[in-house]
Amino acid sequence: MPSPSLPSPPQEQWQQEGAAHFCVGDAFFRSSSQTGRDLAVLAAIAYKTHHGQLRVLDAMTGCGVRSLRYVLEAGADYVWANEGNWELRSRLQANLSHSLPPDCYRITHQDANVAFFDCHQRQDFYDLIDIDSFGSPAPYLSTSLWAVKLGGLIYLTSTDGRATSGHAPDKSLQTYGAYARAHPAAHEQGLRLLIGAVAQQAATRGLTASPVFSYYQGEVSRVMVRITRQSAWQSAHYGFLAYCHACGQFQTLLWKKLGRVSCPCRAAGLPVVSGPMWLGPLHSEPDLAAMHGAALKSDRWTDCRVLIDMMRAESAMPPYYYPLAEIGRRGKTDIPPRQVLIEQLCREGFTATRTHLSAEAIKTTAPVGICLQLARQVSQRSPLPE
Numbered sequence: 001m002p003s004p005s006l007p008s009p010p011q012e013q014w015q016q017e018g019a020a021h022f023c024v025g026d027a028f029f030r031s032s033s034q035t036g037r038d039l040a041v042l043a044a045i046a047y048k049t050h051h052g053q054l055r056v057l058d059a060m061t062g063c064g065v066r067s068l069r070y071v072l073e074a075g076a077d078y079v080w081a082n083e084g085n086w087e088l089r090s091r092l093q094a095n096l097s098h099s100l101p102p103d104c105y106r107i108t109h110q111d112a113n114v115a116f117f118d119c120h121q122r123q124d125f126y127d128l129i130d131i132d133s134f135g136s137p138a139p140y141l142s143t144s145l146w147a148v149k150l151g152g153l154i155y156l157t158s159t160d161g162r163a164t165s166g167h168a169p170d171k172s173l174q175t176y177g178a179y180a181r182a183h184p185a186a187h188e189q190g191l192r193l194l195i196g197a198v199a200q201q202a203a204t205r206g207l208t209a210s211p212v213f214s215y216y217q218g219e220v221s222r223v224m225v226r227i228t229r230q231s232a233w234q235s236a237h238y239g240f241l242a243y244c245h246a247c248g249q250f251q252t253l254l255w256k257k258l259g260r261v262s263c264p265c266r267a268a269g270l271p272v273v274s275g276p277m278w279l280g281p282l283h284s285e286p287d288l289a290a291m292h293g294a295a296l297k298s299d300r301w302t303d304c305r306v307l308i309d310m311m312r313a314e315s316a317m318p319p320y321y322y323p324l325a326e327i328g329r330r331g332k333t334d335i336p337p338r339q340v341l342i343e344q345l346c347r348e349g350f351t352a353t354r355t356h357l358s359a360e361a362i363k364t365t366a367p368v369g370i371c372l373q374l375a376r377q378v379s380q381r382s383p384l385p386e
């Protein structure tokens with residue numbers, strides 16, 4: 001129901017997300033993407049707390065929900081709401097003018113890349129650039145670097161799961177400069193190809209892009225990166241992932257070892273190799289800690305706190321995961337209960353965690369053979385069904 005204090009355009013419903021009230025009208029808006037927006041708001045709160053200021057360029061704003069939330073919840077001092085579709089102007093104007101003082105926002109309708117070059121032309125750099133694109137954000141990776149402040153954040157969205165999951169490797173080569181192959185950790189591969197691409201683009205400009213957080217949900221990959229002056233390029237963080245279809249073992253592969261990949265199982269077929277992609281941590285632990293701190297301020301962030309806890313646990317784990325169904329299938333046993341298998345692996349001296357990438361998977365430092373062995377033991381110990 002519309003709030004009595006809000007204007008109620010015919011056939012339109014005011015809705016609320018976080019502190020933002022808005023009408024969607026003809027804009028593209030998915031309420032199911034709220035967690036991706038929540039995480040960005042928490043990172044923005046942490047940024048503002050740390051830096052004392054926050055100016056946001058919301059480059060593909062749609063109905064303006066993010067612009068509203070950055071100001072109303074993260075205390076952004078100023079937001080530039082850009083939307084390529086001119087026909088959304090009156091909707092966007094109505095949404096922003098309803099809740100924001102006129103001097104704290106600006107609305108434009110231009111291609112996002114024009115906005116980025118305009119920033120550079122005027123030497124007016126932003127603390128946070130949000131690029132909520134359809135498909136791949138590749139056309140905006142290098143250009144957004146012209147508009148972001150040193151130390152600032154870029155938030156990227158990718159919905160081209162077909163290319164990143166290995167089902168269209170030539171497409172991923174065109175988009176990310178990386179050959180993506182199919183394997184069971186495809187959700188994570190989408191995030192890592194994206195981080196790898198922006199890290200490499202940043203490096204060409206003498207900058208470093210490193211992940212603040214990475215989030216996969218329902219075929220959408222989202223990555224927030226921090227852009228800083230270049231620190232030493234770490235080749236170990238930008239390489240390849242190999243997967244053996246014979247035994248199910250993953251391994252990382254660095255540039256020097258290309259061409260010398262083999263699996264310990266000695267299968268006749270060689271492992272398939274994906275990449276290059278980001279092989280470093282998926283998230284930044286200090287940033288997640290700050291986001292968690294911000295999320296403690298209200299009960300409405302409870303779900304985000306649980307998610308952030310999971311991200312913190314998986315952050316330093318190897319760059320892949322094992323689906324439980326895959327472990328069951330290869331081990332010719334039941335699908336092992338996630339928590340029981342994690343505890344068994346930890347008891348054996350390995351590290352093992354849940355992962356936000358799939359509720360039906362684990363991350364572990366153990367070889368796949370050990371996972372299969374423990375899954376069989378777990379299955380034998382379980383009481384037989386009556």
Ligand SMILES: C[S@@+](CC[C@H](N)C(=O)[O-])C[C@H]1O[C@@H](n2cnc3c(N)ncnc32)[C@H](O)[C@@H]1O
Nearest residue numbers: 028029030060061062083084085110111112132
């Ligand atoms: C996924 S929707 C944005 C949704 C919105 N950020 C939200 O959270 O609800 C993408 C928007 O970007 C706009 N858009 C697409 N390509 C663009 C471009 N190159 N420059 C500016 N806007 C663009 C589309 O018109 C669309 O409204």
Ligand SMILES: [Zn+2]
Nearest residue numbers: 244247263265
């Ligand atoms: Zn193998």
